[in-house]
Amino acid sequence: MSRNVNLSAPTTVLIVGAGPSGLAAAAELALHNIDCVIVEPRPTVSHRRPRAKTTNVRTMEHLRRWGVAEQVRKTAPLPVAWSQRVTFCDALSGHRITDFDGVFGLIAWKIAAVAHGWAGQALLASYETERRSVVEQTVATAESNMRSLVGDLAADATAIQTAKHAEFHSLGLVLGYSYAGSPVIQPTGATTARGDSTSCTPSIEPGARLPHAWLTDGSSLYDHLGPGFTLLGPAHRAPAAVRDLEEAARRQGVPLTVLDAPASYRWRDTFLLIRPDQHIAWRAETPSDIDLELVTGRPPADVAT
Numbered sequence: 514m515s516r517n518v519n520l521s522a523p524t525t526v527l528i529v530g531a532g533p534s535g536l537a538a539a540a541e542l543a544l545h546n547i548d549c550v551i552v553e554p555r556p557t558v559s560h561r562r563p564r565a566k567t568t569n570v571r572t573m574e575h576l577r578r579w580g581v582a583e584q585v586r587k588t589a590p591l592p593v594a595w596s597q598r599v600t601f602c603d604a605l606s607g608h609r610i611t612d613f614d615g616v617f618g619l620i621a622w623k624i625a626a627v628a629h630g631w632a633g634q635a636l637l638a639s640y641e642t643e644r645r646s647v648v649e650q651t652v653a654t655a656e657s658n659m660r661s662l663v664g665d666l667a668a669d670a671t672a673i674q675t676a677k678h679a680e681f682h683s684l685g686l687v688l689g690y691s692y693a694g695s696p697v698i699q700p701t702g703a704t705t706a707r708g709d710s711t712s713c714t715p716s717i718e719p720g721a722r723l724p725h726a727w728l729t730d731g732s733s734l735y736d737h738l739g740p741g742f743t744l745l746g747p748a749h750r751a752p753a754a755v756r757d758l759e760e761a762a763r764r765q766g767v768p769l770t771v772l773d774a775p776a777s778y779r780w781r782d783t784f785l786l787i788r789p790d791q792h793i794a795w796r797a798e799t800p801s802d803i804d805l806e807l808v809t810g811r812p813p814a815d816v817a818t
């Protein structure tokens with residue numbers, strides 16, 4: 514779809530390139546009511562340019578938040594269930610095939626927060642700290658995967674599965690990374706470390722991605738998170754402390770949703786402050802311990818009263 518845009522009109526954010534990064538940034542900004550303009554020289558999709566044959570689970574989580582996951586499923590040329598029995602061919606190239614700099618949808622909520630005035634520049638600067646090791650691990654894993662090409666492997670199913678194990682089991686890479694050690698994550702002494710790329714153990718350590726759960730009504734826990742920060746935990750047990758945090762957030766203009774943890778949720782007894790990107794900013798016994806200035810990248814003196 515194309516739209517005529519008045520390029521001399523001011524815009525809050527200019528996005529250069531309508532690839533997945535640019536479109537993800539635009540979708541995330543729209544979610545936060547920030548206008549943007551995307552410039553893209555290619556008017557049509559070309560089959561000669563990079564395209565995704567597979568979409569990983571973390572990408573689907575974002576597509577669900579943006580309300581387009583179902584559309585993507587419907588337009589898939591193969592039924593989603595078939596992905597369980599796909600055989601991949603990787604004999605195209607032994608070289609790194611693409612360079613990328615993270616998923617820009619992941620910085621868009623930070624741009625929106627600064628544009629709305631409730632976050633400081635340190636939140637923007639944290640993007641590189643948080644994403645660098647993820648990108649490095651992704652590129653290193655991709656390069657490692659491409660070292661054993663189909664043509665070099667013995668025609669033996671077990672040997673091929675062993676050699677290709679890391680390539681086809683990458684949950685640690687797409688779900689298991691952490692932003693621990695980021696200046697806008699609760700300090701715990703932990704630093705971002707490269708973990709095992711093949712497996713992921715759900716964790717509520719600050720910096721980790723909130724462990725997902727399907728709820729008894731069939732919805733996703735993520736469906737109930739707010740567009741800004743979400744306080745998840747036993748809210749009914751600490752109403753006064755929850756109210757104080759809500760009041761502090763209101764004073765500072767920080768959008769905060771309070772979600773009483775579902776009874777079925779394994780970590781229901783701990784208060785977790787969840788960011789818009791579903792990562793845990795703070796873990797606490799009581800909401801009174803949460804530092805809103807730190808997680809929004811503002812010096813304490815910067816708080817409006």
Ligand SMILES: Cc1cc2nc3c(=O)[nH]c(=O)nc-3n(C[C@H](O)[C@H](O)[C@H](O)COP(=O)(O)OP(=O)(O)OC[C@H]3O[C@@H](n4cnc5c(N)ncnc54)[C@H](O)[C@@H]3O)c2cc1C
Binds near residue numbers: 531535553564565614
């Ligand atoms: C063969 C191949 C297979 C792949 N398969 C998968 C897969 O199955 N799953 C998956 O998730 N990923 C896959 N990838 C990777 C995926 O395609 C890239 O990670 C993704 O396209 C990167 O998105 P991007 O938006 O950063 O860059 P791009 O997709 O390259 O988009 C950049 C955009 O910017 C535009 N642009 C460039 N210069 C300018 C300019 N000066 N002004 C304005 N616009 C400009 C370009 O026209 C382009 O539309 C594959 C890549 C390749 C090469």
